[in-house]
Amino acid sequence: MKLTLILTLLVATSALAHHDTINRGAAVPHDAKAVAISQVLAKPADYEKTQVVVEGVIAKACENKGCWVELVPEAGKPGMRVTFKDYAFFVPLDSKGMKARAEGVTVVKTLSKKQADHLEEEGAKLARNADGTATEVSFVANGVELTRP
Numbered sequence: 001m002k003l004t005l006i007l008t009l010l011v012a013t014s015a016l017a018h019h020d021t022i023n024r025g026a027a028v029p030h031d032a033k034a035v036a037i038s039q040v041l042a043k044p045a046d047y048e049k050t051q052v053v054v055e056g057v058i059a060k061a062c063e064n065k066g067c068w069v070e071l072v073p074e075a076g077k078p079g080m081r082v083t084f085k086d087y088a089f090f091v092p093l094d095s096k097g098m099k100a101r102a103e104g105v106t107v108v109k110t111l112s113k114k115q116a117d118h119l120e121e122e123g124a125k126l127a128r129n130a131d132g133t134a135t136e137v138s139f140v141a142n143g144v145e146l147t148r149p
Contacts, residue, residue, distance in 0.1 A: 024089040026143035028053060028103045037073045040106055041080060044137045047106035054082075054139060055101040058091075058146075063123045066090035070124065071100055071139070080106075081124060085142040098148055104141035111136055 032053040040047050040054060059079055060070040067090050072079030082102055084090065111119070113132035120126060126134040 020148060022092065022095075022098075022146040024091060024144050024146075025084060025141065026103070028101050028143045028145045032103065034101065037071065037079055038077070040139070041078060041137055044106045044108050048108065049105065051103055051105055051142070053101060053103045055099070058095050058098050058100050060123050060125070061091060061093060061095045063093065066093050066095065068119075068122075068124070069095060069100065071102065081119075081136065081138045082141050082144070083138060084144070085140050089144075091144065091146060095146055098146045100144055100146050102139065102141035102144040104139055104143075107138050107140055109136060109138070110134070 034055040035047065035052045037054055037056055040052070054071065056071040056073045056079060057075065058069045059072045059075065062068045067087065068081050068083045069091060070079050071082050082100075082104075085104065110129075111126070111134045116126050116128060116132065116134040126136065128134050
């Protein structure tokens, strides 16, 4: 009887743990309608000055500190690298596969060859320019909410 009760409690606790939400940085508004990542990538300049919410699945994460993630709408689709405002927070190193909702602004910038090399060493995939630099559309989040599937 005791063993059955203990096993039941362990299974229930395990099921709840898989749907835990991890919050980092500022709270992401639950009532805000998310802008599609494909829409942000198609017209990034439209989202550089206004904070928006994006959501998707984490395809990759910084393998050293969790200081960035690649957020995609779904596996195999194009996404964007998400960094965290003022380097103020990180995400768990095992966040790959988690669902994410982030609030912030879009940034379009050219990374130096050294910056691009560094990011690739951490696991990022970048489209390089002929001189080794990379032009990147990224998202700077002031808050992120992660959920395990």
